[in-house]
Amino acid sequence: MADSATQRSYSAPCPGCGAPVEFRSAQSIYAVCPYCQSTVVRDGEVLKRIGKMAEVFDDYSPLQLGASGTMPIDGKSVPFMLVGRAQYKGEQGSWNEWNAFLPDGSLATLSEDNGNFVFTRGAPLGRDVPAADRFRVGMTTAVGGKQFSVSTNLQASLVAAQGELPRLAPLGQPFTVVELRSDDGEVLSIDYGTTPPQIQRGYAVRLEALNMKGLKDGASVKDERARQFNCPNCGAPVTVALDSTQSCTCPSCKSIIDLSQGVGGEMRFAAQDEPVEPMIALGRIGEFEGAKWQVVGFQHRMGVEPGDDEWFGWDEYLLYHRKRGFIFLVDSTDGWSLVRPTTGAPKYNRGANSTKYLGTNYELQYSYKAETSYVVGEFYWPVVRGQTTFNSDFESSSGKAVLSREESKGEVTWSHGERIDAVVVANAFKMTDKLARFKREDAAPVLSAKGIGCGTVILILVVIFVILIILSTCTSSSGGSGYRSSGGSYGGYSSGGGHK
Structure with a gap:
């Protein structure tokens, strides 16, 4: 009653x-x-x-029904309680949307987005909702006088739900989801699974800032029942720790195993040759941003610039934290970077040589096709060997902040982060005894290096002068430039994914 x-x-x-x-x-x-x-x-x-x-599947999420917290809305701290959950599956993986009950009787949504969290509320679009095919990925459009870019236009379906729900898409029936993002981090989503389409607007939030109570305790997360099965390629036992994992690799034969359709005889695998050995082992704990992160996945990626035939490569480590989600540690010849997918999207016109994000200007460094060539571990999106994206990498004037745009079918993802020194990475994983292996091209400038005297500087200048003479001689004798800067595609930086 x-x-x-x-x-x-x-x-x-x-x-x-x-x-x-x-x-x-x-x-x-x-x-x-x-x-x-x-x-x-x-x-x-x-x-x-x-x-x-269908029953919901337990996953890495620390959220559960009955958990409560507070959210700043219109300058006030407003309490909420999680009363429902819907689980969706799309081409890029699966995600949760939690229904949050507010004191005025209305519902908001706490979504898990790329390992981060976004708090949204229902909002009018201010005009008739266009057909889904009118939103082309990468285009810009104005909503209420504010500029948004279309980041996602893909097919998804409802796979499970629990608790109470304000709307309900037909179970297992595909529908279109469109997401628009602004440069200040606002997300506007249009769900075409109901008539009329449902519209939500909101911003990214950190779980710690919500002051939540009633989350899954550490023990229940740690002791989650792992899935075990035999590798469909070699028959060796495979254990999957996170129930949300969409793909993993066999620890014996290194085959990539697709788990997106469940565990059973229908599992597909792809054999991998020429294995790459991660320098940081899976399962190792590293401390960044005052939190401890675990390495759960590793992938080696290759890139090539349009019109070029020279490929370059880099490594990406997928790091997981129970409350903060996922971040990527990227290892390229330019150095190390710690990056995460952004909630918002910079103001950017396709093909432009510069962009602006959170008040900082970024200049284009590289544009190239990227391809996944080797993976090991677990991933929250379906990883396929040979998977390709088109990337554009940008850098701030200081050279410390990095911004990457990845475009795949139906989705554009931006990732943002900062370059970090090799010493920081080695210290984070307590591997200072192997510091030499972490060193990249991010070393300090020669003239500012500690302990360099005048004699050393003069010697270096003489060597540089001799090299320039040799290069000049080679160039004039060949009739054209045969020199290519190592700062081109060889230092390719990648965002490290950005999959929903």
Whole structure:
């Protein structure tokens, strides 16, 4: 019965099993019975059973129903409670959307986005919602006088749900999801799974800032039941720690195993030759940004600039933290970088040589096709050997901040981060005894290096002068320039993914 004090709570017996089904929000139309998984719809004071919902799969998320916290809305700290969850699956992986109950009886959404979190609320578009195919990935459009860029236009489907829900797309039926992002970090999503399409707007949030209570405790996350199966290629045992993992590699034969369709006889694999040995072992803990991160995945990627035939390579380590999600540690000949997918998108016109993000200007350094050539470990998106994207890498005037744009089918992802010194990386993983292996081209300038005297400087200048004479002689004798700067594509920096 309805609560006469608040008129926000309604409870009725499930038409499937008789267990109580509760609605806290007036916006909740649907609910999933926690006992028999019946999907029910509220019609006045009567619940009607309309089917059965697939059970949600446990994943790496620390969130769960009943968890509560506070969120700054319109300058005020507003409490909320998680009362429902929908799990979606798209071409780039799967994700959760949690329904958050607010004191005024309305619902907001706490989404898990690229290992980060985004808090959104329903909002009008200010005009008729265009057809999904009108939003081309990479284009810019204005909403209420504010510029957004289209970051995503892909097909997704509802795979499971629990708790109470304001809307419900048909289970397993594909629909279009469009996301627009602004340069100040705002996200605007259009869900075409219902009629009319649902619109949400919001910003990225850090879980620590939400002051949440009732999260999964550390023990329950650590002791999650791991999936075990035999490799479809060599038969060796394979253990998967995170239930959200979409692909992994066999520890014996290094084959890539596709888990996006579940564990069973339908599993596909791809054999990998010429294995690459990660310098930082899977499972190792490194401390960055005051938190401890675990290496859960590694991939080697290759790149080539348009019209060129010289390939360059770099490594990417996928790091995981229970509350902060995922970040990437990138190892290239230019040095080390710590990056994460951005929630917002810089103001950028396709093909431009510069862009601006969070008040900082960035200049284009490289544009190239990137291809995944070797992977090991677990990944929260389906990794395929030979997977390609088109990347554009930008750098701030200081050379410390980096920005990368990756374009794949149906999605454009931006990643942002900073270059870090090799000493920092070695210290983070307690591998200072192997510091020489971490050194890259990010060493200090020669003249500012400690302990260099005048005699050394003069000697260096003489050597440089002799080299210039030799290069000049070679150039004049060949009739054309045979020299290529090592700062071109050879130092290619990558964002390290950016998959939903």
